[in-house]
Amino acid sequence: MRITIENLSYTYDRRGRGRFDETIEVNALQGVSCTIESGDFVGIMGQTGCGKTTLIQLIAGLLTPTAGRICLDGQDINDRSYDRNVLRQAIGVVFQYPEQQLFAATVENDVAFGLKYSGLSANAIDERVKWALETMGFDFSKVRKQSPLALSGGEKRRVAIAGVLAVQPKIIIFDEPIAGLDPYGRQDFLELVAKLNDNGTTIIMISHNMNALAKYTKHLLVLEDGRLIMAGETRAVFLSLNNDLQVRGIRRAITEPQHVAALIAKHRKCQCQDSFRDDVVTYDDLISALKGYLLGVGGGGSA
Amino acid sequence: MRWLPAGRYVVGNSLLHRLDARAKIICLLFLLAIVIGTASVGSYVLALSAIGMIILLSQLPLRHVFGNVGRLWLFLGTIFLMNALFFDSENALCSWWIFHLSISGIKQGFSLVVNVLLVIILSNVLTLTTSPNEITTALESLIKPLRLLGVPTEDVAMIISVAIQFIPTLMEETEAIKMAQIARGARFESKKLRERALSFMPLVVPIFLSAFRRADELSLAMEARGYRNATNRTKRKKEPFVWQDYMALSACGALCLIQFLVLR
Numbered sequence: 001m002r003i004t005i006e007n008l009s010y011t012y013d014r015r016g017r018g019r020f021d022e023t024i025e026v027n028a029l030q031g032v033s034c035t036i037e038s039g040d041f042v043g044i045m046g047q048t049g050c051g052k053t054t055l056i057q058l059i060a061g062l063l064t065p066t067a068g069r070i071c072l073d074g075q076d077i078n079d080r081s082y083d084r085n086v087l088r089q090a091i092g093v094v095f096q097y098p099e100q101q102l103f104a105a106t107v108e109n110d111v112a113f114g115l116k117y118s119g120l121s122a123n124a125i126d127e128r129v130k131w132a133l134e135t136m137g138f139d140f141s142k143v144r145k146q147s148p149l150a151l152s153g154g155e156k157r158r159v160a161i162a163g164v165l166a167v168q169p170k171i172i173i174f175d176e177p178i179a180g181l182d183p184y185g186r187q188d189f190l191e192l193v194a195k196l197n198d199n200g201t202t203i204i205m206i207s208h209n210m211n212a213l214a215k216y217t218k219h220l221l222v223l224e225d226g227r228l229i230m231a232g233e234t235r236a237v238f239l240s241l242n243n244d245l246q247v248r249g250i251r252r253a254i255t256e257p258q259h260v261a262a263l264i265a266k267h268r269k270c271q272c273q274d275s276f277r278d279d280v281v282t283y284d285d286l287i288s289a290l291k292g293y294l295l296g297v298g299g300g301g302s303a
Numbered sequence: 304m305r306w307l308p309a310g311r312y313v314v315g316n317s318l319l320h321r322l323d324a325r326a327k328i329i330c331l332l333f334l335l336a337i338v339i340g341t342a343s344v345g346s347y348v349l350a351l352s353a354i355g356m357i358i359l360l361s362q363l364p365l366r367h368v369f370g371n372v373g374r375l376w377l378f379l380g381t382i383f384l385m386n387a388l389f390f391d392s393e394n395a396l397c398s399w400w401i402f403h404l405s406i407s408g409i410k411q412g413f414s415l416v417v418n419v420l421l422v423i424i425l426s427n428v429l430t431l432t433t434s435p436n437e438i439t440t441a442l443e444s445l446i447k448p449l450r451l452l453g454v455p456t457e458d459v460a461m462i463i464s465v466a467i468q469f470i471p472t473l474m475e476e477t478e479a480i481k482m483a484q485i486a487r488g489a490r491f492e493s494k495k496l497r498e499r500a501l502s503f504m505p506l507v508v509p510i511f512l513s514a515f516r517r518a519d520e521l522s523l524a525m526e527a528r529g530y531r532n533a534t535n536r537t538k539r540k541k542e543p544f545v546w547q548d549y550m551a552l553s554a555c556g557a558l559c560l561i562q563f564l565v566l567r
Binding site: 062089093098100102 | 484
């Protein structure tokens with residue numbers, strides 16, 4: 001399913017902050033336009049409070065835009081004739097700290113919650129629940145009758161994500177899914193998301209982890225103060241962000257390999273006026289650049 | 304934030320805003336006594352003019368002062384009718400079955416409705432001009448004498464102020480969880496009562512859990528920062544009464560005396 005966002009704005013009133021309940025209008029999003037193709041893996045980055053979460057809530061149809069349109073396969077999701085059920089089945093959302101939304105008495109029931117209105121038979125629902133829990137790395141027979149609240153923090157999060165996977169939405173939105181995970185948990189999770197994406201699910205992921213965004217996403221949206229300041233292919237966006245930081249001196253978030261490459265380039269410039277490779281984005285890039293650099297230095301040591 | 308009840312604190316700098324909360328609470332008690340003690344026309348004039356004066360001094364817009372009284376029409380209407388129809392069966396204007404409409408009943412019902420309205424308006428003015436924090440601190444010092452009876456007054460005050468401070472947090476959390484459950488396909492708009500009640504489970508359970516978790520975390524954090532028991536705590540800010548506070552207290556006290564000694 002293709003998501004088209006046209007000139008999207010969202011303004012909310014912050015009430016009662018001033019004297020006598022004056023309302024203050026806050027522009028959370030202003031004039032955002034972009035297209036997300038089916039099967040894409042899109043990262044959303046930007047500082048806290050820049051409107052990332054508002055954007056995904058709008059895409060999921062949980063907020064109504066102040067202006068602009070969001071279309072799924074050409075149909076406006078905020079159109080009165082649009083069936084909300086279709087939207088809920090098509091788009092799954094994993095919010096920040098999804099473990100907080102668990103409520104059912106057993107893991108099985110919690111995961112099956114989203115399938116209540118799917119029209120599937122009881123057997124089919126069981127199959128889905130089993131599949132979702134096994135995808136999230138659980139032993140289905142062992143965990144199905146347990147209380148989700150008795151699990152550890154990481155397990156709870158995986159159960160909550162299984163609850164979203166079980167619906168098998170065509171688009172899954174993750175709001176900072178790897179915040180608070182340990183390094184291996186983070187890697188396992190990202191590999192799983194990449195696998196879902198390989199199987200054709202469109203992924204939209206908000207993250208502050210630049211390395212993860214650089215490694216896994218295909219396209220990037222960069223938000224700043226509610227505006228979309230950059231959008232495009234991930235590598236191109238990171239190179240452009242790097243250019244902003246290194247050349248124009250604008251504060252931009254870049255990946256660690258980019259920082260390292262910039263340091264080497266700076267150091268090298270002083271010595272021999274020959275800059276380091278300037279297209280490093282991921283660790284793989286950095287390693288290959290370093291190989292070339294070290295061999296070059298070793299080969300022409302006397303130069 | 305949209306479903307906060309009416310009568311919440313409105314930032315301002317009027318005389319009423321600046322008065323000490325303790326003085327305001329005692330004044331409120333005096334004024335409530337004045338309202339309840341109304342018996343003659345003169346006493347109503349006194350009560351109404353005192354309250355009008357207070358509203359003027361508070362510089363609050365009237366729609367805030369009257370706030371939610373409109374929603375009480377059923378309650379007030381019932382009070383009025385009960386009095387009008389049952390108060391006096393001897394001198395009834397007209398009678399039907401068990402109902403006896405009487406002049407004295409109408410008078411009684413009307414004065415009760417006015418009294419209830421005035422009580423609501425007075426307490427609205429207090430909460431509109433005093434922040435919840437100020438009110439709890441004031442209550443803490445006003446209920447101090449109960450300590451002699453073994454009531455842990457400081458703990459009570461601490462519990463109240465913590466509870467008040469968590470209202471916005473819990474409301475934000477409720478919004479977030481509600482959104483998450485809607486995204487998972489929850490429906491909160493079902494018509495049937497039973498279904499409707501059940502549909503709130505996905506909301507109620509996580510909110511309770513998070514409230515308990517927060518309570519746990521907060522108590523650990525308080526202990527980690529050295530909170531033992533409230534009894535021996537000292538105040539960072541000591542604010543003695545100033546002349547305006549004494550003025551307000553003596554004005555209200557004097558009105559109260561006039562009401563009960565002269566106009567009754």
